[in-house]
Structures are given as structure tokens and as C-alpha cells.
Amino acid sequence: MKSEPAVYGIEDLEKEGETLWDGVRNYQARNYLRAMTPGDLVFFYHSNTKVPGIVGLARVKETGVIDPSQFNPDSPYFDPKSSHQSPRWDTVSVAWVETFPRPLSLATLKEKFSSHELLLVRKGNRLSVMPVERSIAELILSMI
């Protein structure tokens, strides 16, 4: 799961313990959220920063949560086309697990993995939520 640290970083999650992953407004990313199961491990990725990369771990807590920000006109994530009757956007809550001593940089990940193995290293990939294959996830964990 990707986030800009200036908006919401791993330090924020560590401080709060858990958070609702609101604001995802891409259908493909939403579908990946819907495919999640409580207990799933999450790689927390920092984008738009000096050293983009995986900075820690989280765990999926609750799935299928309606994203309240879609109904809030004051929210940057407000969606006027969504309704309470048929909400478009739902998401998951995640709990903090671990903050890495140093980030596992995108540059390192690009060295080790192909875009087939790890969607994150694919050029032009802008999805904020992406699946990671278990075998690849274990390799990443062994690199920490």
C-alpha cells in the first residue's frame, strides 16, 4: 500500500496504531482492497519522497468498510456521484506492525525483482494498492 509520507506516513501509523485506509479512488485499487482478508500482511510504501521504498509493515484489520470520506463535501476525497444507497468506495483498516530501521528502496527492489515478480517496480505503475505474491513477499522480508 502506497502513501506519501507528507500526507500519511508509517510514523503516523506507528503513532496511531491503526487507521482507515480511506481516499482510494481508483477502481482497480479498490478491487484489490476488496480481495483482502483480515490478517493479511501489508508492505507500507512511501512515494513522492527522497528515497521511495518500503518503510514498514502493517496488517489488515477490518475489510469491507464503507469509506466515509466519499460523502463528505469538505473532504478532498468527496465523490458527488456516490450515494449512501450504493456507495462506490469501500476500504480496509490496517494496524501498524513494524517500522523498518531503514527503507527498502525502490532502487534496491528494482535490482532484485522484475516487473513480473513485483508490480511495484513496473514503470508507470500508479496504483496505490497492489498485490504481492507470497514467495516474493517472503524474499522481500528476508532482505530486511
Add this chain to the structure above:
DNA sequence: GCCAACGTTGGC
């Protein structure tokens, strides 16, 4: 700041 790689919008 640049720009490639998208996704979305809207006229037709």
C-alpha cells in the same frame, strides 16, 4: 521542474 504513463472526461 520535467515528463512518461497512465486514468478520466466529454463531444461526437
Add this chain to the structure above:
DNA sequence: GCCAACGTTGGC
């Protein structure tokens, strides 16, 4: 349904 125009993302 097509596609040009536009906006956004995000690495560099």
C-alpha cells in the same frame, strides 16, 4: 464506442 484533451501520479 471512439478518441482527443486534460489532469494526476510519481520517479528522477
